Amino acid sequence: MLGTRRGAQRSEKARLAILEAVSIQFQELGYENLTIEGVAKQAGVSKQTIYRWWRSKSDLVAECLLEGRLFPGKFTLQDTGNLRLDLINWVNQVFALMKDPAGHGIVTSLVAAATANEKIGERLRESLGGADSVIARLQAGVLAAQLPDQAPVVELSEALVGALMLKAIGGGGKSSTDAARLVDAIIS
Amino acid sequence: MLGTRRGAQRSEKARLAILEAVSIQFQELGYENLTIEGVAKQAGVSKQTIYRWWRSKSDLVAECLLEGRLFPGKFTLQDTGNLRLDLINWVNQVFALMKDPAGHGIVTSLVAAATANEKIGERLRESLGGADSVIARLQAGVLAAQLPDQAPVVELSEALVGALMLKAIGGGGKSSTDAARLVDAIIS
């Protein structure tokens, strides 16, 4: 039989403790300075238990991100009927996170993690601008005739999220005016 | 006097050997796996000589980037008079680099380096889409009436370059069709 499996089960308690520790260390130290040994210590877990289930630091962070443990708060992208204002509002929320030193560290660390692991990149893309939020909101804008019928919503979303990422790592203005200018540049 | 300075001068030979070694190691190993000791060995230089003049790996990479040693080739953004085709052509060049595994590694490593050092981020921004290239080309497009008079060229450039960066780390299509769709989304 295939399902016959003897021996102890994987400890869910240990798994959760590890992911929780990753989340804490990631936010405190950033991706680069996060270490497996540090996570093991904080989680009260043996290093081997980590190595048995994850192949690398980036895998660990990826799973943590997948479980939604790395974002401090959710960004809400409303649909009030006014696409432009909704997007500006959302961009301002992201700017607010990036202007806070801790938040800035989290964002850049997430980008750093994404360069090390494609899954993180994909996930980050979904999480920040994926089907759930920006693309859907743009699509609604098409239906409401606030965008042209054939508007390339996927590309517009990539442009918006990409611009945010660029501002996160390279600087650039993050005022409300900048938010409005950015949104206008993309959906006008 | 301020200019009186005795003793040996900084060795330009050592400095160049170090930067050259960084360039090689960066392209071979990527940012994450580049080590100071490896650079010192390859440059035929003492580790101390590196630590004397640079504070960190990211500083080292930043200076290397500033001297233009990290890009394999230049991307040419022509001005044939047709803004749309010029941009598509340029995006396709960037895509070509990203589709090549080595090139992909260089781009993601540059992004990783940028997350560790703001100077790198700024420089990367200029280098990839800065005043020299994309913004200037967009400005020319405004003058040629291929873009509206008040077009926010800076924001459009950020959107385009940001979208490229997002594709670099998160995947997404990189065909000629994708290039055209992206450019059309931004300048239409």
Added chain:
DNA sequence: TCAATAATATGCAACGGTGCGTCTCGGTAA
């Protein structure tokens, strides 16, 4: 039905290895 057995997971601890950043040394060029 219920011990004995076998398989699996865990914590602890140690290993050799690599790279870190600092330091000292003797030599050399301005």
Added chain:
DNA sequence: TTACCGAGACGCACCGTTGCATATTATTGA
């Protein structure tokens, strides 16, 4: 005389792996 240089050692942190004792669990067989 002074500041640079290369060489090399240092203690440290973390890597990824291994061995061992122990706890947990499903199968086996009396």
